[in-house]
Amino acid sequence: MITRPEIAALQADPGLQACAQTGLATALAAWQREDAAAAVLADFARYAAHEPLQALPALAALFGDSVDPASRLVAPLIAGFCNTLDRQPFGIVPLRHFTDGVTSSLLLAREGEALLTLVAIDGAGLAARPAPTAVCFGHAEEWEVVIAGVGHGRLVERRGEQIIAHPIALAPGLALGREAAREALIFDQIDGALLVLRLQRHEQSTLPKREFALSDGRLLRQASASNRESRLEMAVALLGRMGRADAAPQLAEIARDESHGDALRWQALRECLSLDTATGFWTLTAIARAGADPLAVPAGALRAQLLETYPQLAEVELCHV
Amino acid sequence: MNLPMIDVSVLPQLDTLTGVFGSLLPGGQAQSSGDEIVVLMVFLYDLLMPNG
Secondary structure, eight states, rough: OOOOOOHHHHOOOHHHHHHHHHHHHHHHHHHSSSSHHHHHHHHHHHHHHOOOOGGHHHHGGGSSSSSHHHHHHHHHHHHHHHHHHHOOOOOOOOOOOOEEEEEEEEEEETTEEEEEEEHHHHHHHHHHHHOOEEEEEEEEEEEEEEEEEEEEEEEEEEETTTEEEEEEEETOOOOEEETTTTTTEEEEEEEEEEEEEEEEEEEEOOOOOOEEETTTTOOOOOOOOOHHHHHHHHHHHHHHHOOOOGHHOOOOOOOOTSSSHHHHHHHHHHHHHHHHHHHHHHHHHHHHHHTOOOOOHHHHHHHHHHHOOOGGGHHHHHHHH | OOOOOOOGEEEEOOSSSSSSOOSSGGGOOOOOOOOSSSOOOOOOOOOOOOOO
């Protein structure tokens, strides 16, 4: 194994490592104390608490007519980090960061369901990727402002069953506010690199994120937008595989609870039927008979199918009444 | 009452399947904030099954 001397030095002396981290932490703290950042971060906390952006002047100004407020916000932070990294290249930036080689992001602030992110997109990397064929819609309010760089993109709108793309020129100062359930932004071509400041506030929703084909607007796939729902779904599957018949009443409760998403409820219903036939079939019948329940139709079809295969299930219903 | 045991694999899925959280990759949209995929899950379960 080859260990570079700089890394060996860090390994040998924990003090050096601490020093690299202290420099970056100090740069971050200095930025957070600056007037511009402090005002934006205070507004951001209120935005995360569901206040409208229009009521928050420092935050709203980032996505207004001029690029200056956004530039002035991020420039000192980037300068602070770069100066420190020049001296301590193995320091770790104390904000959550990510890169896939094309898109790189730095999470400036996160609170509740709100995120403020600085995103850089590499034009050469983007050009090497296949052109997008699909577009994804979630449930969030999103704001973007281009701080630097130029290029072309599309604002894609889902109107009824149709997908309509509006070409847009990306240039410093371009600010967009989008309802992500209806409008998505696609980056097609970028000269050099594009730097974007993005504000997102996700809505608590059990409705899935959905991906549609750009060519004809058909639904390609969907995924849960809630990590809690997915976690429950995995727990439900695990209880099923473990044969935990004692969990059937809880599974029945999840299946009947319309505040959960359809996918989780249906899996809970399937596992419940398999673990405890009587509890499962009562639950299935209750859902099938609740007219306004979005699962009433598939539950009715499954109920009819099960009654045909196992006529003795009719007794479950009689016992329950 | 003699009820059948129903195998979960014979019970149908909904017409449109829903992937787990984070399974929809934004692809060309470059929309990900990179902070939405990783979720740590902890499972606690009995080493001795209730009927074991």
